[in-house]
Amino acid sequence: MRIAAVIPAYNEGKRVGNVVEEAKKFVDYVIVVDDGSTDDTADIAKHSGAIVLRHIENCGAGAATMTGIDAARELGVDAIVTLDADEQHSPDDIPALLEPIKADTADIAFANRFGQRNNIPFIRRLANGIGNLITFAATGKWVKDSQCGFKVFGPKAVAQVDLRMSGYEFCTEIVREAAQHRWRTAEIPAKVLYSEYTLAKGQSFANGIRTALKILLRSFLR
Amino acid sequence: MEFTAYQIITPLAGFIAIAYAWNLVFRQKKTIWEAILWTVFWGSIIAIAVYPESLDYLSKFTGIKDRENAVLVTTLAVVLFIVFYLIVRIEALEQRQTRVIRKLALKDLDNQSGKN
Numbered sequence: 001m002r003i004a005a006v007i008p009a010y011n012e013g014k015r016v017g018n019v020v021e022e023a024k025k026f027v028d029y030v031i032v033v034d035d036g037s038t039d040d041t042a043d044i045a046k047h048s049g050a051i052v053l054r055h056i057e058n059c060g061a062g063a064a065t066m067t068g069i070d071a072a073r074e075l076g077v078d079a080i081v082t083l084d085a086d087e088q089h090s091p092d093d094i095p096a097l098l099e100p101i102k103a104d105t106a107d108i109a110f111a112n113r114f115g116q117r118n119n120i121p122f123i124r125r126l127a128n129g130i131g132n133l134i135t136f137a138a139t140g141k142w143v144k145d146s147q148c149g150f151k152v153f154g155p156k157a158v159a160q161v162d163l164r165m166s167g168y169e170f171c172t173e174i175v176r177e178a179a180q181h182r183w184r185t186a187e188i189p190a191k192v193l194y195s196e197y198t199l200a201k202g203q204s205f206a207n208g209i210r211t212a213l214k215i216l217l218r219s220f221l222r
Numbered sequence: 223m224e225f226t227a228y229q230i231i232t233p234l235a236g237f238i239a240i241a242y243a244w245n246l247v248f249r250q251k252k253t254i255w256e257a258i259l260w261t262v263f264w265g266s267i268i269a270i271a272v273y274p275e276s277l278d279y280l281s282k283f284t285g286i287k288d289r290e291n292a293v294l295v296t297t298l299a300v301v302l303f304i305v306f307y308l309i310v311r312i313e314a315l316e317q318r319q320t321r322v323i324r325k326l327a328l329k330d331l332d333n334q335s336g337k338n
Contacts, residue, residue, distance in 0.1 A: 051334045067327050120293045141255075180253045
């Protein structure tokens with residue numbers, strides 16, 4: 001099975017190198033999509049051995065992820081791992097997420113940061129709970145950690161996934177895709193490594209509201 | 223029970239919208255959940271058209287009884303519709319811009335794919 005890791009990155013020059021190095025151990029290709037960064041994200045990712053694609057303007061995590069997925073498809077891979085560039089996800093969890101895909105018991109595997117003992121601040125748990133509820137309202141499908149960027153797409157999902165949402169709403173759109181195409185899903189407990197940096201980088205409340213409105217608007221307009 | 227033209231045309235339009243939504247489900251372009259939401263939305267409009275007295279409680283609740291209030295509410299509805307339309311157009315433009323940027327990024331792939 002040929003596997004690619006897709007890492008959307010925006011101004012992650014200090015962290016993306018480590019993520020690429022670690023992810024390389026488990027996959028055949030690492031694709032970093034530099035989403036209009038103003039720092040040296042692209043150069044560092046390239047030196048670490050990733051295929052680097054650059055958005056000339058910042059489009060959002062969803063658009064960057066879809067660019068990476070399109071690139072992986074052109075490379076003819078069978079499975080795609082998506083993970084964040086800020087060292088929040090541990091690439092050591094990739095084999096566990098790949099397991100149901102390799103065993104052909106799931107078409108998509110969602111990482112579940114709440115499935116094991118992780119030190120997650122209350123405000124993060126609350127925000128993710130709200131995200132789960134909005135995702136359920138828009139898609140009718142319940143996923144325990146719908147807003148986590150760490151996922152593995154199996155062959156069927158690789159062929160069918162088509163994300164149109166550019167920003168953080170793309171996580172909800174992936175759940176919608178799973179419901180629409182009736183993908184078999186698996187939810188695998190995974191580590192989350194919060195640092196001061198990743199906690200500070202999180203979405204603001206206003207941004208969360210905007211994301212929620214976009215999700216509801218888009219699901220109504222389809 | 224006599225029906226006005228409005229009470230005939232609105233349910234017809236509603237049924238067409240609901241049928242179209244379920245048609246999209248069968249063509250796998252809409253999820254069942256979205257079709258249910260769409261059905262509830264248009265079902266409410268049909269119900270209000272056929273049984274307008276169901277809105278009596280709204281009149282009591284909002285106090286919209288006279289012509290001036292009705293004009294004000296209608297104007298607000300028109301303005302909200304224009305805002306909604308503009309949001310949809312901006313979304314469409316954003317998506318078009320994103321597609322262009324993504325296509326430009328993918329052009330680099332051929333030069334690099336042999337490196338990994």
